[in-house]
Amino acid sequence: MRLTIDEYCKHFKMSKEMLNSKIRAKKLNYIIEDSTTFIIVTNTPSITEKNEEIIEESKSVASQNTQISKPKITIATVLTLFQKENTFLKNKINKLEDKIDKLINDKEQMLRAERDKIEQIYSSKDEQLKNILTLVNKKIRIEREKEPLEKSNILEDFTHQGEAELVHNLNFIELKEYLKSLDIKSSQRKIIKKRFLDAYDNDSRVIHRDGKLYLDLSKYDYSDLLAY
Known part of the structure; x- marks a missing residue:
């Protein structure tokens, strides 16, 4: 005997999903004529087969119930996700700001060290310049002390020269x-x-x-x- 899918499901009280699953698993013999599927029934299914069908159908119903009972995504869920993402980004921004602050502090310390080094160099140069100026002033003071004596000698030489020239002019x-x-x-x-x-x-x-x-x-x- 052969039955269509609807007839088979009605006769054996089976859902179409269960029947299609059995067909795909090749647990039933079937033929296709003029685009119509016929199930070949040779004998009445045993109690075991009926129990398997009941179990499989129960699983199918449970799976459908599970799919139906899945929670829908609500606005509250979306807001919660955004809040979590926002918190994550804020933490990341804070870490980046901390790194930037550390880099700025390191750079400032380097600049301070460089400034101190330059000031030390100029301080040593100033000390050298002070020593040079001290030596120059000392030399000038010594030259000034010598100057009156030299002027006196020059004046004396000039006087003798003038006298000699005067004598010469009187004789010439x-x-x-x-x-x-x-x-x-x-x-x-x-x-x-x-x-x-x-x-x-x-x-x-x-x-x-x-x-x-x-x-x-x-x-x-x-x-x-x-x-x-």
Whole structure:
């Protein structure tokens, strides 16, 4: 005998899900004709088979009940999830902020150490500069102490030089001026001047500068040329 799926389920009081499961598990013989599935029934199912069918159907019903009893996702559930996620992100942000603060503190410590090092270098340089300035000031003070003595020596040298120059200037005189200083007649002065002019080329005592005749009384004796 062969039965359709509906007939089989009605006859054996079985659900279509259970029947399809048995067909897929190849626990029943069936044929397909013109897109219609027929179950081949050879004998009445035994009590064991009926018990298995009841057990399997009970499992199927229990599975459906479980699926139905699954809790639906509510707004409260979504909010709870968001709150948990928000708490996680806040904790992560706090950890990142702590790391940033630590990096900033480390950098500030490095900058302070570098600043202290630079200040120490400049402090040592300032000390060296102070020592140099002290030496310079000491040298200037010593030079100032020496300065009056040097000025005194220079002034003394200048005085001696001036005296020598004055003596030299008094002994080095123009012939015309010297003749004017003598108490002689004009004719006699002319004779003496002519005598000097005649001796100019041959006598080294006669000095000629800028067209004028000069006497160097400190070096030469002119008594023969000055006789009258």
